[in-house]
Amino acid sequence: MSDPIKMYPSKPQKVYFYATCLVDLFYPEAGMAGVQLLEREGIEVIFPEKQTCCGQPAYSSGFNDQAREVILPQLGLFPEDYPVVVPSGSCAGMMRKHYPELFAGTPQQSQAEALAGRTWELTDFLLRVCNLRLEDQGQPVKVAMHTSCSARREMGIAEVGPALLQQLDQVELVEQARPAECCGFGGTFAVRHEEISGAMVQDKAEALAAAGAEEFVTTDCGCLMNIAGYSEKQQLPLKGEHILSFLWKRLQAADKAPVNAGGKV
Amino acid sequence: MSQHQEAVQEFHPRVHAALQDSQIRNNFRKAMDGLMGKRQQAFADWDLEGLRDLGAAVRLRALSRLPELLEELEANLTRQGVRVHWAENGDQACEIIRDICQARDAKKVIKGKSMVSEEMELNAYLEEAGIEALESDLGEYLVQLAEETPSHIIMPAIHKNTDEISALMHEKTGTQPSRDVAYLTASARQQLREKFMQADVGVSGVNFAVAETGTLCLVENEGNGRLTTTTPSCHIAVTGIEKVVEKLEDVTPLLALLTRSATGQHVTTYVNMISGPRKEEEKDGPEEVHLVLVDSGRSSIYQDEELLDTLRCIRCGACMNHCPVYTRVGGHAYGTTYPGPIGKILMPHLLGLDKTRDLPSASTLCGACGEVCPVKIPIPKLLQRLRKEAVDGDSLRPSVVSGHGVKRRFLEVLAWKGWAKMHAHAGFYRLGTRMMTSLRGLMPSKLGGWTRYRTPPRIASKSFQQMMREHAQKSNAGGRS
Numbered sequence: 001m002s003d004p005i006k007m008y009p010s011k012p013q014k015v016y017f018y019a020t021c022l023v024d025l026f027y028p029e030a031g032m033a034g035v036q037l038l039e040r041e042g043i044e045v046i047f048p049e050k051q052t053c054c055g056q057p058a059y060s061s062g063f064n065d066q067a068r069e070v071i072l073p074q075l076g077l078f079p080e081d082y083p084v085v086v087p088s089g090s091c092a093g094m095m096r097k098h099y100p101e102l103f104a105g106t107p108q109q110s111q112a113e114a115l116a117g118r119t120w121e122l123t124d125f126l127l128r129v130c131n132l133r134l135e136d137q138g139q140p141v142k143v144a145m146h147t148s149c150s151a152r153r154e155m156g157i158a159e160v161g162p163a164l165l166q167q168l169d170q171v172e173l174v175e176q177a178r179p180a181e182c183c184g185f186g187g188t189f190a191v192r193h194e195e196i197s198g199a200m201v202q203d204k205a206e207a208l209a210a211a212g213a214e215e216f217v218t219t220d221c222g223c224l225m226n227i228a229g230y231s232e233k234q235q236l237p238l239k240g241e242h243i244l245s246f247l248w249k250r251l252q253a254a255d256k257a258p259v260n261a262g263g264k265v
Numbered sequence: 266m267s268q269h270q271e272a273v274q275e276f277h278p279r280v281h282a283a284l285q286d287s288q289i290r291n292n293f294r295k296a297m298d299g300l301m302g303k304r305q306q307a308f309a310d311w312d313l314e315g316l317r318d319l320g321a322a323v324r325l326r327a328l329s330r331l332p333e334l335l336e337e338l339e340a341n342l343t344r345q346g347v348r349v350h351w352a353e354n355g356d357q358a359c360e361i362i363r364d365i366c367q368a369r370d371a372k373k374v375i376k377g378k379s380m381v382s383e384e385m386e387l388n389a390y391l392e393e394a395g396i397e398a399l400e401s402d403l404g405e406y407l408v409q410l411a412e413e414t415p416s417h418i419i420m421p422a423i424h425k426n427t428d429e430i431s432a433l434m435h436e437k438t439g440t441q442p443s444r445d446v447a448y449l450t451a452s453a454r455q456q457l458r459e460k461f462m463q464a465d466v467g468v469s470g471v472n473f474a475v476a477e478t479g480t481l482c483l484v485e486n487e488g489n490g491r492l493t494t495t496t497p498s499c500h501i502a503v504t505g506i507e508k509v510v511e512k513l514e515d516v517t518p519l520l521a522l523l524t525r526s527a528t529g530q531h532v533t534t535y536v537n538m539i540s541g542p543r544k545e546e547e548k549d550g551p552e553e554v555h556l557v558l559v560d561s562g563r564s565s566i567y568q569d570e571e572l573l574d575t576l577r578c579i580r581c582g583a584c585m586n587h588c589p590v591y592t593r594v595g596g597h598a599y600g601t602t603y604p605g606p607i608g609k610i611l612m613p614h615l616l617g618l619d620k621t622r623d624l625p626s627a628s629t630l631c632g633a634c635g636e637v638c639p640v641k642i643p644i645p646k647l648l649q650r651l652r653k654e655a656v657d658g659d660s661l662r663p664s665v666v667s668g669h670g671v672k673r674r675f676l677e678v679l680a681w682k683g684w685a686k687m688h689a690h691a692g693f694y695r696l697g698t699r700m701m702t703s704l705r706g707l708m709p710s711k712l713g714g715w716t717r718y719r720t721p722p723r724i725a726s727k728s729f730q731q732m733m734r735e736h737a738q739k740s741n742a743g744g745r746s
Contacts, residue, residue, distance in 0.1 A: 019729045019730075019733075021688075023729050024698060024728050024729040024730060025698055025701060025702070025724055025725065025728060025729075026722050026723065026724060026725060027725070028725045028727060028728060028729035028731075028732050029725075031729040031732070031733075032729070032732055032733075032736065035733070035736065047733045047737075049691065049695075049730060050691035051691070052687075052688040052689075052691060052694040053688045053694075055688075057684070058681055058684065058685065059649070060630060060649060060652070061626075061652060061656070061658075061681070062625075062649065062651075062652030062653035062654070062655060062656045062658040062659075062672075063653075063656060063658040063678075063681045063685075064653055064658050064659035064661075064662075065658060065659060065660050065661075065685075066658075066681045066682065066684065066685035067685075069685040069689045070684075070685050070688040070689045072689070073689055073690075073691070101646075105661070106661070149629065149630075149631035149632055149633070150632075152632075153631070153632035153633070153635070153636055154632065180633070181589050181631075181633075182589045182629045182631035182633065184589070184629060185629060186628070186629025186630060186631070187629075188626075189626065189627075189628065189629045189630075190714070190715060191713060191714050191715060192626050192627075193280070193590075193626065193627050194713070194714025194715070194717060194718070195277075195280055195281055195284050195714075196280060196284070196590055196593055196594060196627065197629075197714070197718070198714070198717065198718040199284050199290075199593045200589055200590075200593060200629075201718060201719070202718070225719075225722050226719065229715075229718075229719030229720045229721070229722065230718055230719045232719070232720045233716075233718065233719050233720045
């Protein structure tokens with residue numbers, strides 16, 4: 001009954017990219033960094049334009065009908081057997097773990113299961129499938145990693161972010177107190193239970209700052225928006241960035257402007 | 266409905282009060298950090314995943330045959346001289362216990378720790394019938410002195426620190442104010458020891474009821490459980506119907522999981538195995554033993570294949586020890602007998618979703634509870650299920666939990682329907698993101714609870730879709746040159 005052992009595919013020539021709605025609207029540079037890291041590995045990135053949101057906000061609020069309504073037209077966007085990579089632990093978790101449950105007993109069951117089976121969180125895919133190797137071009141910096149709860153527990157990839165960061169010579173990885181504790185985002189939880197969420201993000205941001213990190217990086221835009229938003233409002237000396245943006249920037253020579261690092265975090 | 270149950274609905278004000286109370290926050294943080302560390306150490310040399318799989322399998326096997334096993338348990342216990350009673354709900358169970366007491370003209374009841382008795386509010390019921398019920402577990406004793414309810418299912422007084430306990434005992438029992446835990450414990454022990462000798466009836470809970478052998482297992486650390494079940498001439502055990510297991514050997518993995526998950530102990534100081542009243546040649550033990558089996562909504566949970574997993578629980582409390590929400594707000598904020606993650610998935614069945622409406626949503630679904638559950642209850646999945654039940658959100662799977670639909674509100678339904686239309690049609694969605702990126706300057710600076718603690722999220726000047734289109738054009742141009 002333990003989770004089955006993950007069977008990684010061999011490195012493919014092509015992947016589908018599922019950007020997620022938070023990347024699309026708030027952190028496009030993280031998505032672009034992911035695309036460029038994949039292309040650097042010689043992988044062709046296919047971006048089906050009709051994608052929107054993975055359906056998680058409705059699903060985690062109990063509105064399964066609306067989640068299915070949003071997912072249904074997207075199930076057919078990935079017709080070939082290429083891996084689907086997602087720059088988010090929680091959206092990848094939604095697709096991998098919850099699509100099969102949502103569509104169980106419907107005509108789309110096997111389609112949902114097939115999609116779930118080839119969905120990967122992007123940093124996991126880069127490390128384990130592409131065997132990504134990074135040469136650090138950046139200045140020395142102290143960084144802490146916040147692995148999202150879905151990345152950690154649903155996708156089982158807690159070790160991936162630190163393993164990637166440790167490849168960077170100039171990056172000192174510091175560990176915050178209680179690294180496995182949730183940051184308090186939880187989607188609509190942050191609004192429905194704002195006070196509990198506020199107490200949780202306070203503890204998380206303070207732990208990251210207390211660890212001596214100048215910057216934290218994370219697998220998920222929800223956590224990023226939450227922790228960085230708190231840190232900014234309270235004027236803590238702590239910046240936040242999506243791990244993909246961070247990794248991509250570290251690969252660029254210091255005098256060269258990072259490509260497409262558009263939006264500010 | 267009791268006052269206690271009505272109060273469940275007032276979740277938000279309780280949370281607010283708890284979060285403002287730095288004493289509560291410190292007490293829980295410190296205690297939960299300690300318990301998490303102890304659990305981790307206790308399992309250090311074990312194949313924890315293998316053991317959890319085994320624990321889950323044992324519980325699932327028992328639940329798959331629950332009705333038969335209960336009958337087998339009853340037959341074996343009856344043969345061994347234990348009288349078995351069935352109660353449909355808490356009130357019935359209270360009545361049964363009161364009747365047993367009255368038949369024996371009992372006026373004083375001593376109690377071992379039992380969460381089911383908390384659930385049915387037995388103490389208050391007996392008091393109304395003129396029967397004094399005294400808690401003998403140290404934590405429960407303190408909670409009773411303070412006229413409170415337990416804030417944790419294993420450590421009922423965990424919300425109090427030593428100073429608060431010292432002040433309470435000084436006020437209620439006249440002990441000297443002291444920070445010396447040994448002194449305070451010895452004082453309570455002295456006070457309780459006399460009560461054991463005076464008690465007419467002992468009431469205890471049950472950790473596992475073994476069907477095959479008719480054995481009631483009870484774990485505890487203070488010896489109060491053994492005194493409760495052996496000193497008075499009558500022992501009444503009370504338990505939920507889900508606590509039954511098939512065979513004696515099933516107890517081994519469950520016990521190993523229970524004590525390590527709960528307190529980080531390899532085994533508790535006392536493990537009691539009770540199979541009947543005192544026999545003729547025996548020197549101690551009660552002359553009469555009863556078992557009260559309480560349903561209280563459990564058989565309706567049993568009807569649903571998915572919700573059934575709720576009944577696997579062995580009440581170790583690890584889910585609350587690891588819960589970031591419980592750690593922040595403490596047990597009393599929930600307003601329910603069982604707080605924390607297990608409370609959120611169990612109490613809606615015992616009280617109805619209408620009375621527990623804010624509990625299923627009070628989780629980030631971070632999964633820490635499910636990760637440590639010794640019998641692998643998929644707690645986050647059950648929380649999602651209850652959220653769905655609360656809003657009647659799935660037309661393919663009608664709601665079944667009592668009080669379902671309580672959170673289905675016109676405006677929220679409308680909002681999700683609008684959200685779905687926008688995201689189910691790529692054209693609408695693209696139009697939406699285009700508008701938002703070009704009008705991002707108009708984004709409000711205040712967004713309710715979000716901006717009370719954080720800056721508002723910043724919409725990018727170009728969406729990822731736009732960037733990708735430009736990226737593709739650039740690559741194509743590059744390819745041609």
